[in-house]
Amino acid sequence: xxxxxxxxxxxxxxxxxxxxxxxxxxxxxxxxxxxxxxxxxxxxxxxxxxxxxxxxxxxxxxxxxxxxxxxxxxxxxxxxxxxxxxxxxxxxxxx
Numbered sequence: 001x002x003x004x005x006x007x008x009x010x011x012x013x014x015x016x017x018x019x020x021x022x023x024x025x026x027x028x029x030x031x032x033x034x035x036x037x038x039x040x041x042x043x044x045x046x047x048x049x050x051x052x053x054x055x056x057x058x059x060x061x062x063x064x065x066x067x068x069x070x071x072x073x074x075x076x077x078x079x080x081x082x083x084x085x086x087x088x089x090x091x092x093x094x095x
Contacts, residue, residue, distance in 0.1 A: 015046070019053050022077050045080045056081040064089040 042055035059081045061071055075083055 015048055019051055025077055042080055058082045058084055060084045062088045
């Protein structure tokens with residue numbers, strides 16, 4: 001019983017940390033620069049919906065502003081989203 005409760009608590013802490021990191025990615029305004037998300041009825045990954053977390057269908061990323069490690073971080077934080085990379089500085093490569 002103690003082991004089951006411990007595993008449940010660890011899972012809850014992991015899920016809440018993941019949610020906090022997902023929210024911080026867009027709340028900070030610094031990370032990720034040049035990205036925005038489109039919200040529709042996409043379910044959140046895993047069981048994050050149990051905590052009221054919603055999903056993102058698509059995250060559009062300006063490749064001229066965000067580094068590859070930051071894009072990899074977004075892919076990890078938002079596995080349900082399509083990460084669309086666009087170079088907004090290129091007049092012909094827009095959205």
